[in-house]
Amino acid sequence: MTPEARVQAAIDILDQINDGDPAERALTNWSRRSRYAGSKDRAAIRDLVFSALRKWRSTAALGGAETGRGRMIGLLRQDGVALETVFTGNRFAPDPLRAEELEGGTQPSDAAAMDLPDWVWEKFKSDLGDRAADAAQVLRDRAPVTLRVNTLKGDVSAAQSRLLSEGIVTRANPKSATALTVEEGQRKVAQSDAYQSGLVELQDASSQAIVDALPDRQPQNILDYCAGGGGKSLALAARFPDARITAHDAFSQRMKDIPARASRAGATVKIANKAEGWFDLVFCDVPCSGSGTWRRAPEAKWRFSPDDLQDLVETQAEILRIASELVSEGGLLAYATCSILDDENTKQIDRFLADNPQWHVVKSEFYLPDTDGDGFFVTILTRD
Numbered sequence: 145m146t147p148e149a150r151v152q153a154a155i156d157i158l159d160q161i162n163d164g165d166p167a168e169r170a171l172t173n174w175s176r177r178s179r180y181a182g183s184k185d186r187a188a189i190r191d192l193v194f195s196a197l198r199k200w201r202s203t204a205a206l207g208g209a210e211t212g213r214g215r216m217i218g219l220l221r222q223d224g225v226a227l228e229t230v231f232t233g234n235r236f237a238p239d240p241l242r243a244e245e246l247e248g249g250t251q252p253s254d255a256a257a258m259d260l261p262d263w264v265w266e267k268f269k270s271d272l273g274d275r276a277a278d279a280a281q282v283l284r285d286r287a288p289v290t291l292r293v294n295t296l297k298g299d300v301s302a303a304q305s306r307l308l309s310e311g312i313v314t315r316a317n318p319k320s321a322t323a324l325t326v327e328e329g330q331r332k333v334a335q336s337d338a339y340q341s342g343l344v345e346l347q348d349a350s351s352q353a354i355v356d357a358l359p360d361r362q363p364q365n366i367l368d369y370c371a372g373g374g375g376k377s378l379a380l381a382a383r384f385p386d387a388r389i390t391a392h393d394a395f396s397q398r399m400k401d402i403p404a405r406a407s408r409a410g411a412t413v414k415i416a417n418k419a420e421g422w423f424d425l426v427f428c429d430v431p432c433s434g435s436g437t438w439r440r441a442p443e444a445k446w447r448f449s450p451d452d453l454q455d456l457v458e459t460q461a462e463i464l465r466i467a468s469e470l471v472s473e474g475g476l477l478a479y480a481t482c483s484i485l486d487d488e489n490t491k492q493i494d495r496f497l498a499d500n501p502q503w504h505v506v507k508s509e510f511y512l513p514d515t516d517g518d519g520f521f522v523t524i525l526t527r528d
């Protein structure tokens with residue numbers, strides 16, 4: 145496909161999304177209809193669609209219309225592309241620009257320039273102060289591809305050499321000693337031997353850093369209370385190789401891949417549909433807005449509502465309450481989110497401490513999203 149034909153495909157897909165289709169479904173439907181497209185075409189079109197999703201408001205403003213075509217005009221204008229080289233009217237290319245499109249479009253301002261819903265931008269400003277704009281801007285760009293070296297299988301330099309021999313170039317990531325940012329060969333990772341053999345896992349660097357933040361004291365018995373697909377369970381297994389790890393999730397179906405992932409990683413993770421007993425570390429990677437990771441899932445940024453936030457805050461408080469009762473004497477409770485909103489982070493902890501004065505904070509860390517990793521928050525608590 146020509147670059148112009150890819151833009152036309154992105155326009156068609158964005159129109160489907162505008163009509164209410166989730167992005168993944170719109171992309172899959174387009175792929176099914178377009179068997180002629182090669183893997184490079186699909187990847188390039190996906191990039192265009194996701195770029196427009198991350199910049200949903202600013203591209204519409206710059207392109208002068210809330211349509212797929214308007215957004216692609218806005219996106220290309222933002223990137224400094226000469227529009228007449230794309231909107232040629234040639235076969236499969238978008239139609240030439242009309243006069244109103246050539247002259248149209250306005251510079252976005254305020255929340256639209258930050259590509260956030262108005263109410264979220266207000267929260268960013270009140271919660272993050274002079275760091276709000278940087279955080280919002282980072283969420284407008286693509287996320288890095290980051291690996292966790294699984295120290296149960298090898299060390300960082302062995303992993304880097306093995307990846308390099310498979311055409312995957314990495315650099316050390318300052319957020320975590322086990323994190324490698326993939327600089328070249330991102331699309332080769334999933335098929336690589338390093339990945340298939342469990343030497344590396346795909347995991348954001350901040351997600352690794354919140355496990356690094358746990359005290360060195362080796363826990364014997366760990367509960368990953370919101371285990372989902374098991375990313376934290378596996379990182380915990382590598383960090384504390386002698387501990388027994390139990391994974392639990394309110395939606396047990398979400399844990400279905402853990403046994404295969406654990407076996408590939410050389411780890412043992414017990415699945416518990418019911419969380420019972422005592423643990424000297426209970427790790428709660430709670431459901432949250434995901435606001436620190438919106439560049440990976442940009443649709444969530446636009447769907448998120450004040451009611452959703454309220455519901456999440458209640459669920460998180462309930463999880464903290466239940467999980468705290470599973471911590472053995474002298475044990476640790478870790479509360480983590482991939483959110484950068486105070487309501488889900490410090491305010492949640494303040495509320496827990498006000499209701500449970502016997503608990504106190506051992507350590508707290510907060511990462512804003514940046515070129516090395518996602519936005520994350522972790523607080524580690526213990527009981528007097």
Ligand SMILES: C[S@@+](CC[C@H](N)C(=O)[O-])C[C@H]1O[C@@H](n2cnc3c(N)ncnc32)[C@H](O)[C@@H]1O
Pocket residue numbers: 369370371372373374375376377392393394395398429430431432459463
């Ligand atoms: C942020 S995700 C976990 C991601 C996972 N720890 C990982 O690293 O791959 C939050 C998880 O919490 C689970 N969850 C939601 N409500 C819950 C509850 N009340 N109790 C326990 N888990 C819950 C969700 O099903 C979801 O899998």
